[in-house]
Amino acid sequence: MTPIEGRSVGHPATLAAALLASLVVALAVRPATADEGAAGSTPAEATADPTIWPSPEWPLARNEAHERRIDGLLGEMTIEEKVGQILQGDISTLTPDDVRDYHLGAVLSGGNSGPYGDDKAPPARWLELADELISVAPEFAEGWNKRAEAFFMLDRYGAAMADIEQVLILEPRHFGAWAGLGLLMEAMDLDQGALRAFRRATEIYPAEKNVAGAIERLELQTGGRTL
Numbered sequence: 001m002t003p004i005e006g007r008s009v010g011h012p013a014t015l016a017a018a019l020l021a022s023l024v025v026a027l028a029v030r031p032a033t034a035d036e037g038a039a040g041s042t043p044a045e046a047t048a049d050p051t052i053w054p055s056p057e058w059p060l061a062r063n064e065a066h067e068r069r070i071d072g073l074l075g076e077m078t079i080e081e082k083v084g085q086i087l088q089g090d091i092s093t094l095t096p097d098d099v100r101d102y103h104l105g106a107v108l109s110g111g112n113s114g115p116y117g118d119d120k121a122p123p124a125r126w127l128e129l130a131d132e133l134i135s136v137a138p139e140f141a142e143g144w145n146k147r148a149e150a151f152f153m154l155d156r157y158g159a160a161m162a163d164i165e166q167v168l169i170l171e172p173r174h175f176g177a178w179a180g181l182g183l184l185m186e187a188m189d190l191d192q193g194a195l196r197a198f199r200r201a202t203e204i205y206p207a208e209k210n211v212a213g214a215i216e217r218l219e220l221q222t223g224g225r226t227l
Contacts, residue, residue, distance in 0.1 A: 059206070091115065096129075100137040107133075107142060123153040141170040145177055152184060160184055175205040182214060191222050 084103030092113035115129035127150035133143030151160035167177040178201035185194035
């Protein structure tokens with residue numbers, strides 16, 4: 001039940017990279033100011049050299065069905081929606097209306113920020129904020145995900161399960177929801193179900209070490225792996 005995009009359009013890093021690339025090009029062609037011209041040529045050590053920039057490669061094989069889905073989603077989105085999907089505002093400065101109005105893809109609820117300015121808010125206050133998010137932006141998957149977290153903290157496992165189900169209806173690739181489902185089912189002593197949920201989470205995000213550790217632990221407990 002960790003934060004992640006409310007409406008996924010593929011790999012957010014891809015969109016962010018595209019925006020950054022356009023910014024770099026814009027800066028590269030910007031004419032020098034009078035002050036810069038008077039200062040003479042740019043020192044060699046201050047000159048960007050694109051040939052030495054890293055060229056990271058996505059570790060997973062390209063999935064053409066996913067790529068077609070991404071293209072289809074991007075084709076349906078407005079510029080405002082695309083920008084909003086790569087932004088993450090902080091809970092301390094956003095309102096539920098902002099999530100809807102600016103098409104935000106995620107809301108950061110860490111960094112010592114709590115609901116309604118209360119950094120030590122109890123689960124009930126988190127639940128109240130999540131209810132507001134869902135009421136104004138029911139299509140925002142993270143609102144349902146945050147409410148599931150609040151229900152989990154209040155030991156209301158049935159309600160948490162229902163909200164996680166809604167998250168996965170809105171966004172089947174929501175890593176946090178699958179990981180949260182694993183935690184929830186493990187808390188309910190449903191180890192086989194928890195193992196399946198954690199495995200699904202790691203299919204989406206293989207680099208998450210905590211989930212990998214949970215899988216290893218549950219495999220040993222359920223006989224799925226031997227020492």
